[in-house]
Amino acid sequence: MYLLLAAHPRGAALQELTQAGDPQPANPGPRLVAPGELAAVVRELEARRPGGQPPRWIWHRTQDWYPALLASGVEVERCYDVTLCGNILAFSQFSAHTDYARNTDRVPVEDPMLPPKALLPPRPPADQGALFDDPGAGPAPGWGLEDLRAEYAAQQAALAGVGMEENRRHRLQLLLAAESAAAMVAAEMQHAGVPWREDLHEQILVDHLGPRPPAGQRPQRLEALAAELRTLLNSPGLNPDSPQDLMRALHRNGIEVKSTRKWELRESSHPVIEPLLEYKKLSRLHTANGWSWLDAWVDGGRFRPEYVVGGVVSGRWASRGGGALQIPRQVRGAVHADSGHKLIVADASQLEPRVLVALAQDSSMAEAARDQDLYAGIAAKGFGGDRAKAKMALLGAMYGATSGEAGRLMPQLARTYPRAVDFVERAARAGEAGGTVTTRLGRSSPPPSERWFLSQRSTTAEEQRRAESIARSRGRFTRNFVVQGSAADWAACWLAELRRRLRTLRTAGTGGSGGTVRAELVFFLHDEVMVHAPAERVDACIAAIEESAVAAKELLFGRIPVEFPVSLAVVDSYNLAK
DNA sequence: CGGTTGAGCGCG
DNA sequence: AAAGCGCGCTCAACCG
Incomplete structure (x- = not known):
């Protein structure tokens, strides 16, 4: 079953399609759902599973709909993200000859980098608008049910127009499914959050930098190093955070570097180099992942960054806020499993x-x-x-x-x-x-x-x-x-396969969807995933991760004699992996 | 004053 | 030893 879900002036509009390849509306007509009802309606439709298959939700952007559903405790099995898929189809060489790729004035597919819009609840009805059913009060152009249906139909037509040579159509279809699954994974990971022990993070900071300083001041250890640099360079006013200032001071002391990059500094044997490099390292820790980072990004024992699927042209994910894809090794000790749980850190070794x-x-x-x-x-x-x-x-x-x-x-x-x-x-x-x-x-x-x-x-x-x-x-x-990009293709399939297996694991096992016994995907970094799992589920999760890697290889390349081994670590703390 | 650019460094 | 890909974030430096 294929279900369109679109914005509507009075909440959301739902429309069933007869089949994917022939996206005509089925009877009855669109169903209007009030904002407060949507989660319950989606939950019911997910559970009913006509013909044994859950519905595939077709929506404009996963990130606009799914976070609110997750917040209401509703997960969905399958979706089709029209924005992400449209971006792939519009540029793919496989579909370049189709009307879809040639037609520039079709409904604009938005930049995936745009931040999420909370579509529900929609803005309250305008004062008079409710009385007259003002067409101007509808969703923004391109966001209504009919636009969604037309756009989806155009994309399906483009896909159908892709040649079968070398399995191209099938490969592109797989990519669209994997990308849509990735969008769900991203929303679910943001919802779950990375388990983050603030106390451990603070201990790391204190060990390296000294006690937390008042806002705007350097921590003790950095201040001491700055004083040492000023002495060693005979530059009482030196601000070591200023590259220009620093370079001038280095030159005055006969250290002829062309930049203040650390590998160039290492060339010199001057006594100032060692404390300078130490200063740079600690300064980085303080500014990028120090106390203010903790305040801003960690809440209730979870780090919840926003992932941007399709944010990199190669198909890799980007992230927004908190530098989620650059968690330095120095602070990984703060990523720590809840009691009774383990972190399973899996890495596709030498993927590229x-x-x-x-x-x-x-x-x-x-x-x-x-x-x-x-x-x-x-x-x-x-x-x-x-x-x-x-x-x-x-x-x-x-x-x-x-x-x-x-x-x-x-x-x-x-x-x-x-x-x-x-x-x-x-x-x-x-x-x-x-x-x-x-x-x-x-x-x-x-x-x-x-x-x-x-x-x-x-x-x-x-x-x-x-x-x-x-x-x-x-x-x-x-x-x-x-x-x-092909490595990103592989990783998207790996994620999608793993998500599916973790879901069956979840529903088949004890406790059903109940609270803390679930194994959850909590982090993804190009060729690495982290699953936060109850100790008794670790073996099953490992099997799922390994099976998914094999499945991803075969989906991309068939049965070829190339191995894609996964290296696994079952740990309490992220710094103990690798 | 706020917005943009470049240097530098973190991750893969 | 420090070239060659993709990102995000912070600060200083610069701009209007």
């Missing part, structure tokens, strides 16, 4: 190089990737067993290194693994020429920038050099896009 192997169908590299440690496997054949070299070469190939040691290793890598190197080289050439590249499941890179087009018209030698530099930069982007 393995994805490259599968994309390029490089059988020699696949052989090497049979090893649990892919880099060791590569090193064994082609690098005389030197793992560090093999790793640098492979990373260099995926990022487009041209100089330095990584650049020098490229020919060596290409001799042993020509197919893998050729694959990324072709992606780079396409990007340099202004072309588009596409991930395994069909997410395509954006068109070249304005700058790229302008630079194409260069005439002078100086402009030519500039144009080549811009082209190479785009080549590095598309080279990495196919790998990073």
Whole structure:
């Protein structure tokens, strides 16, 4: 069953569709639901499951509807996020020939980066509007039921227009489903929150920085280091937070650096370097993840960041607020399981190089990737067993290194693994020429920038050099896009599969949906997931995580001889993982 | 004064 | 040893 859920002046409008491929409204007509009733209505429809299948909710944006449902204690099994799917379909090379991708004046699909709008409760009816059923009082253009149905129909038509060669239509359909599932996971993770012990975090801060200072002041330890720097550099007024100020002081003392970056500072052996680096490290802790961060982002023992699915063109998630995807190792000790629970931290090890192997169908590299440690496997054949070299070469190939040691290793890598190197080289050439590249499941890179087009018209030698530099930069982007984006395809499938398994685990087991016995996905970071699980559910969760990784591989690539191993840690505290 | 940019560093 | 991808956040520095 397919159910449209759209905004309506009096709350929400619900409409059943006969089937996905032929999105005509079924009888009876739309059902209007008052704001206060929606959660109960959705709960009932989820539970009824006609034909054994739960409905698929079709809505404009998951983040506008789902958080309020979750807050009312209602989860849904399946959805179709029209905004996320529309963004994929509008740019995918797989659907580029369809009317949908060509038609620029269809209902605008919004930028996924826009913050959530609370659609319920809707704004109160206008004073007179309720009397006259004022059409102007309806939802914003593009947000009503009929717009939603039309947009969904257009997207389904586009999908139907995708060719069957190399399973393209099926792959794109899979991507749309995985992306929609990811949107649900993101809302559910934000709802659950990362278990965060404020007391442990504060202890970390006190250990490193000293007691909490009054607002606007440096903590003791930072103040002491700042005083030491001023003495060592004979600069009584030095503000070590100012790069310009700091650079001048360093120069006055004969330390000739071109920037104040730490790897450049490490070159010098001056006695000021060590306390300076210490200052920078602690200053970072204090400003980015100190007491004010705790005040702002941790509440009731949970860190609840906002995840932005589709926020990165490659398909990776972005986040907004609290720096959720940059939790430094220094404070990971504060991420701590509730009593009777464990954190299961699972990491798809060496995901991107393995994805490259599968994309390029490089059988020699696949052989090497049979090893649990892919880099060791590569090193064994082609690098005389030197793992560090093999790793640098492979990373260099995926990022487009041209100089330095990584650049020098490229020919060596290409001799042993020509197919893998050729694959990324072709992606780079396409990007340099202004072309588009596409991930395994069909997410395509954006068109070249304005700058790229302008630079194409260069005439002078100086402009030519500039144009080549811009082209190479785009080549590095598309080279990495196919790998990073296909890894994101894999991760989205992994998440979607894991979500489904955790849900069956939840309903099948003791306690049903009741409170604390649930295993919950609480964190996701590109190639890593964290499940917060009751101790007695840990083994079942581990099995679900591993099965999901296998399923993700087969969904993307079929049964190929490339392993995607998952490294697992069952811990009380995040800092003990890895 | 508020808004934007760049440097620097955190994560993958 | 410090090049080569994708992000977010904070501060200083700069701009109007």
